[in-house]
Amino acid sequence: xxxxLLKCDKDIPEREKHIYLKAPDEDTREYLPIAxxxxxxxxxxxxxxxxxxxxxxxxxxxxxxxxMIHGPIGCAYxxxxxxxxxxxxxxxxxxxxWSTDMKESHxxxxxxxxLEQSMNEAFDEMxxxxxxxxxxxxxxALIGDDIKAVAKKVMKxxxxxxxxxxxxxGFSGVSQSKGHHxxxxxxxxxxxxxxxxEITSEYTMNFIGDFNIQGDTQLLQTYWDRLGIQxxxxxxxxxxxxxxxxxxxxxxxxxxxxxxxxxxxNELKKQYGIPRLDIDxxxxxxxxxxxxxxxAFFGIExxxxxxxxxxxxxWKPKLDWYKERLKGKKMAIWTGGPRLWHWTKSVExxxxxxxxxxxxxxxHEEDFEKVIARGQEGTYYIDDGNELEFFEIIDLVxxxxxxxxxxxxxxxxxxxxxxxxGHGYHNGPYMGFEGFVNLARDTYNAVYNPLAGLAGVDIRVxxxxxxxxxxxxx
Amino acid sequence: MTAExxxxxxxxxxxxxxxxxxxxxxxxxxxxxxxxxxxxxxxGDMLTGREPVLESPNDRLQFAEAKSMVExxxxxxxxxxxxxxxxxxxxxxxxxxxxVDIAITQSHNRELKHHLY
Ligand code: SF4
Numbered sequence: 001x002x003x004x005l006l007k008c009d010k011d012i013p014e015r016e017k018h019i020y021l022k023a024p025d026e027d028t029r030e031y032l033p034i035a036x037x038x039x040x041x042x043x044x045x046x047x048x049x050x051x052x053x054x055x056x057x058x059x060x061x062x063x064x065x066x067x068m069i070h071g072p073i074g075c076a077y078x079x080x081x082x083x084x085x086x087x088x089x090x091x092x093x094x095x096x097x098w099s100t101d102m103k104e105s106h107x108x109x110x111x112x113x114x115l116e117q118s119m120n121e122a123f124d125e126m127x128x129x130x131x132x133x134x135x136x137x138x139x140x141a142l143i144g145d146d147i148k149a150v151a152k153k154v155m156k157x158x159x160x161x162x163x164x165x166x167x168x169x170g171f172s173g174v175s176q177s178k179g180h181h182x183x184x185x186x187x188x189x190x191x192x193x194x195x196x197x198e199i200t201s202e203y204t205m206n207f208i209g210d211f212n213i214q215g216d217t218q219l220l221q222t223y224w225d226r227l228g229i230q231x232x233x234x235x236x237x238x239x240x241x242x243x244x245x246x247x248x249x250x251x252x253x254x255x256x257x258x259x260x261x262x263x264x265x266n267e268l269k270k271q272y273g274i275p276r277l278d279i280d281x282x283x284x285x286x287x288x289x290x291x292x293x294x295x296a297f298f299g300i301e302x303x304x305x306x307x308x309x310x311x312x313x314x315w316k317p318k319l320d321w322y323k324e325r326l327k328g329k330k331m332a333i334w335t336g337g338p339r340l341w342h343w344t345k346s347v348e349x350x351x352x353x354x355x356x357x358x359x360x361x362x363x364h365e366e367d368f369e370k371v372i373a374r375g376q377e378g379t380y381y382i383d384d385g386n387e388l389e390f391f392e393i394i395d396l397v398x399x400x401x402x403x404x405x406x407x408x409x410x411x412x413x414x415x416x417x418x419x420x421x422g423h424g425y426h427n428g429p430y431m432g433f434e435g436f437v438n439l440a441r442d443t444y445n446a447v448y449n450p451l452a453g454l455a456g457v458d459i460r461v462x463x464x465x466x467x468x469x470x471x472x473x474x
Numbered sequence: 475m476t477a478e479x480x481x482x483x484x485x486x487x488x489x490x491x492x493x494x495x496x497x498x499x500x501x502x503x504x505x506x507x508x509x510x511x512x513x514x515x516x517x518g519d520m521l522t523g524r525e526p527v528l529e530s531p532n533d534r535l536q537f538a539e540a541k542s543m544v545e546x547x548x549x550x551x552x553x554x555x556x557x558x559x560x561x562x563x564x565x566x567x568x569x570x571x572x573x574v575d576i577a578i579t580q581s582h583n584r585e586l587k588h589h590l591y
Contacts, residue, residue: 027576028576028581028582029575029576029580029581029582032581032582032583036585185591251531252531252535258496258501262501262591263591266501266502266505266591267591270591273531273532274531275531275532275534275535276500276535277535277538277539278496278497278500279496280496289494289542292541292542293538293539293541293542294538296537296538296541296542297534297535297537297538345493345494364583364585365582365583365584365585366499366501366583366585369499369577369581369583370496370499373492373493373499373576374492374493
């Protein structure tokens with residue numbers, strides 16, 4: 001089966017190159033959706049902007065850093081508080097948002113003074129905070145504000161602060177992916193190597209591309225502690241700004257999210273000779289495999305086996321309880337990109353779920369190579385899907401649950417299909433052994449929750465309500 | 475071993491790598507080639523009873539990847555236990571050919587040859 005032109009796309013036939021239905025005996029040598037390409041006019045994309053990719057996904061996770069957004073207030077609000085990445089210092093990053101709040105006069109006369117004033121004001125208001133990232137946005141990039149020069153001046157005036165600049169306005173790329181790239185490359189070139197870590201273990205690594213979504217990083221950190229591995233930099237879950245300046249001293253880079261953070265791992269290999277190990281942190285068998293590989297690298301295999309045995313003894317029976325009840329259910333995954341290939345086999349192997357459709361907002365062709373290699377036949381693989389396509393695909397594959405973000409989630413709720421937040425999670429963490437049981441529980445709760453059914457009937461009429469409430473929750 | 479039997483066995487190994495591994499789909503064609511060559515060389519050492527060289531950090535990385543894969547190969551494909559050195563070499567050569575073909579030579583990924591990351 002070649003690429004698919006959906007009925008709703010008849011007036012934008014270019015979309016055919018972005019939607020693939022996998023057939024038996026086909027592979028990516030024959031068909032690979034075009035990805036990381038400009039959104040086609042006429043399609044209502046679900047993508048975010050390039051600035052969002054830098055700030056919301058990576059920079060904004062840091063727990064000790066002021067995120068100064070040089071632009072109108074909307075750029076700040078749109079990238080604040082929509083992801084749940086807690087920290088162990090009281091969630092500083094989620095409590096505050098900073099903006100230069102550019103107005104017309106600043107656009108006309110230039111915003112550099114405004115930026116300098118805002119940076120000083122923020123440091124004055126929070127005297128214990130000494131680190132800052134400054135971001136340009138579309139309007140301040142268009143008027144040519146030189147944020148690097150302003151940052152230099154502020155650092156000169158305040159010798160105890162350190163500022164990193166990200167020049168990645170919304171229009172600078174086709175999706176949030178460009179922002180990941182700009183931040184990764186800027187950081188490795190400007191900040192890595194500027195501080196030395198205190199080495200406390202002979203086994204050191206960076207954990208790259210996990211953002212402590214509902215505690216993912218903190219859960220996995222308990223494993224690294226038990227294994228005696230020192231994590232020098234978590235890029236960027238629950239991390240301090242200065243930790244990430246020391247990443248050059250790790251012996252190994254372990255990469256979870258290859259899309260948002262693969263660039264820094266590649267550069268750390270190129271510039272510092274640190275090898276890159278890609279793992280999947282979601283799912284029992286994947287997590288065990290990841291632990292085994294890390295331990296094999298360091299030659300501490302027995303410790304790894306012990307940890308896996310302890311975790312499996314504790315969590316496997318719970319996972320199996322859910323597996324028994326979720327077997328055969330159909331799932332759609334409409335997220336950013338890598339979670340497609342991280343999840344499709346893990347929910348299949350660990351929970352017996354069949355993934356019937358997957359859509360990626362900002363994945364690259366590499367992500368589609370990975371997911372088509374792992375995913376099932378008869379499954380749709382979509383790049384940059386839009387709402388009408390989602391509706392049509394739902395009719396075609398009839399999923400029992402959809403893992404996606406809250407905005408698309410609201411759409412599918414109106415069709416009385418349960419959704420689980422595939423970005424910020426419902427009740428995470430979802431990584432690791434315990435985390436995958438949480439994912440299983442949220443999936444079970446979504447699939448068997450009577451609310452979706454009740455939303456489709458007149459709840460004043462007992463005859464309509466009864467069959468839904470009586471439906472056996474397995 | 476007949477050509478057909480060899481193809482069937484290479485199919486099994488290839489199916490495993492496609493389903494479980496990420497190293498052959500790294501960012502650029504030279505990374506892919508390096509990983510395919512390195513991991514399969516270490517796997518060859520392990521499967522034929524040679525001690526893999528672990529001098530550089532990259533050696534250790536490829537060893538870690540290969541170790542997991544070889545353990546799974548042994549568990550999933552019992553016929554591997556009976557394979558002699560020559561057969562192992564043929565199987566891994568076949569696997570390498572298939573991986574290079576899908577991940578490099580015939581890949582449609584437009585980023586593979588970009589000189590920057
Ligand atoms: S697209 Fe531009 S103006 Fe809009 S939120 Fe992104 S940076 Fe701000």
